[in-house]
Amino acid sequence: MNETLNVEKKIVERLKISDNIHIITHKSPDPDTLGSALALYHALHSLGKQVKIIHDINFSSKYEFLFKDYSDPNFEGKLFVSVDVATPDLLPANSPEVDICIDHHINNKIEAELKLVRPEASATGEIIYDLITMLGININKNIANCLYAAIATDTGCFRQANTTANSHTIASKLMNIPGMDYLMITRKFFGFESLKDFKLKKLFFANAEFFHNKKLVTSTITGEMLKKLELGSEQIDNGLYSELIKIEGVCVSAVLRETDDFVKVSFRTNEQYNANEIAGIWNNGGGHKRAGGCIMKCSIEDAKQSIVNVLAGILL
Numbered sequence: 001m002n003e004t005l006n007v008e009k010k011i012v013e014r015l016k017i018s019d020n021i022h023i024i025t026h027k028s029p030d031p032d033t034l035g036s037a038l039a040l041y042h043a044l045h046s047l048g049k050q051v052k053i054i055h056d057i058n059f060s061s062k063y064e065f066l067f068k069d070y071s072d073p074n075f076e077g078k079l080f081v082s083v084d085v086a087t088p089d090l091l092p093a094n095s096p097e098v099d100i101c102i103d104h105h106i107n108n109k110i111e112a113e114l115k116l117v118r119p120e121a122s123a124t125g126e127i128i129y130d131l132i133t134m135l136g137i138n139i140n141k142n143i144a145n146c147l148y149a150a151i152a153t154d155t156g157c158f159r160q161a162n163t164t165a166n167s168h169t170i171a172s173k174l175m176n177i178p179g180m181d182y183l184m185i186t187r188k189f190f191g192f193e194s195l196k197d198f199k200l201k202k203l204f205f206a207n208a209e210f211f212h213n214k215k216l217v218t219s220t221i222t223g224e225m226l227k228k229l230e231l232g233s234e235q236i237d238n239g240l241y242s243e244l245i246k247i248e249g250v251c252v253s254a255v256l257r258e259t260d261d262f263v264k265v266s267f268r269t270n271e272q273y274n275a276n277e278i279a280g281i282w283n284n285g286g287g288h289k290r291a292g293g294c295i296m297k298c299s300i301e302d303a304k305q306s307i308v309n310v311l312a313g314i315l316l
């Protein structure tokens, strides 16, 4: 714990003396990486620093509100900070070397001079909250919205096993910031579904298959399904990946999503199994205790067969 505090202090000092800062988010960005980056942007900006966020241009239109009051500046970066990026392959193409890595993935493999990885944090947004507080910066409504979105989505609206008392404490402090709009955020992510979302969900449930005494359930999202619904992969509702683990008796769920180059697998586990370890069996796999993922370079059918075969030896 002291070691963590030590690194946090070093990061705060480094941020204070730095300028021309680039904040790096992960590929296929989610609200945790974007919300953490934008919150840090506003905080450092309020100290008069030049800050730029490096991000994929393809992301759900639901995330656009996070960019409120952000204007994309153009300058050469001198300090590079990654947020919520677990592995080098999730960094943007031609990414510079990372100076400061801030993350909550237990299997973090980013090389950086200052590395702050706190797996007990439900979201990177929790860590950013602490750093902003240590910097002595007043949290305004933009920062509050960004951090609340990061924490609410990474905890599945405070329902998943990674939710802690601290997640609630921070959320409560953010909710008290005048002008922040938690209802807009929860409605956007948890209380709304487009017609396309609904149609995809129908197909997704129809594709569910059970194996090994119904302890394993899989489903697939194929390129053809997305094409038929005219959905971009960035528009898939993240909640879909956590639907199958809710089913009675299921210990491991695997959702396979086809892309042009590979199959992305998202695992969820019950309390008996570790999703980070299961996903780690395959290339570059990892994640958290109850949620993990990996990439397989084969057909979606072969990927499913590989999962069924490997889990036969695990789900005893």
Ligand SMILES: [Mn+2]
Pocket (backbone or CB within 6 Å): 032, 033, 084, 104, 122, 123, 124, 154
């Ligand atoms: Mn995260």
